[in-house]
Amino acid sequence: MRRRQSHDGRGEEGGRVEVEEGVPVGGAPQLAVAPQLAVFLFPSEMAFYAEQRSTHRRVLTLYNPYTFSLSFKMWCTAPSLYRVVEAEGSVRAKSCVDLVVRHLDVSPRNWGRRDRFRMEVRGGGQVGRREIWAELKGGREEEEQRGGQQRAPPPLTALSPLLVPTHTRLVSQWVVCVAVAMLCVTVLMLPLHTDSSSVVPRWLHVSTNQKLVCAYTLGLITMVFLQ
Structure with a gap:
């Protein structure tokens, strides 16, 4: 509301x-x-x-x-x-x-x-x-x-x-969406595992498939925000 x-x-x-x-x-x-x-x-x-x-x-x-x-x-x-x-x-x-x-x-x-x-x-x-x-x-x-x-x-x-959902429940849902969106953005900013010149520790490198999943999830969350 x-x-x-x-x-x-x-x-x-x-x-x-x-x-x-x-x-x-x-x-x-x-x-x-x-x-x-x-x-x-x-x-x-x-x-x-x-x-x-x-x-x-x-x-x-x-x-x-x-x-x-x-x-x-x-x-x-x-x-x-x-x-x-x-x-x-x-x-x-x-x-x-x-x-x-x-x-x-x-x-x-x-x-x-x-x-x-x-x-x-x-x-x-x-x-x-x-x-x-x-x-x-x-x-x-x-x-x-x-x-x-x-x-x-x-x-x-x-x-x-x-x-109707209570105000508390609604706020909780938004908090979860924001947290997941931030996680997806963070993963998208990490270097690929094929990138050997990055200063980011090797264990933080991600694969192409992981980035694709995060990009897809971020798109779904964006649609929720826009409704």
Whole structure:
């Protein structure tokens, strides 16, 4: 999740379910009072296109225009199909935070599927929530824009908390990737075993195959960083 604090700072299916204010939907927690806070979450709908890789990742921006900090939590009707890093957190006053939503299964069996997300916020002794839709479509975004077709939302289904990796686990994964990348760079800088004029000790010389393996591994890690 990319945090974008405003100037100073830090930084995922069944029958029809009727929704009423103050009544929990599925596994969602019951609110003690009717929502009072306006939730500023944009855009209002997400569309993923199976044949366009760049659209498998969408960004939701949660704004906090209030003078107090907000805690937030994202819920979804299909948490196993989406990944939102840090789907639960906080945003400081007069700041905003970006949540990267990635679709995990764009196979044809999910084309046309619409899922519901709910953002719940708390702060200043008040609560608020807002719901948006996400849809996986076949084809590409340009084709959809030319067609100009829209679908009606399906019946509401139960919400569940998003299953996301914790912040600690995410940091650990990045540390491992950085360490492996540094090791590969080091090996690539070592002389070949056929080089007899190097001042580097003989036991540190490497073979051509070892360098090729390190170069391939470094390329894979670079792709991970760029995603």
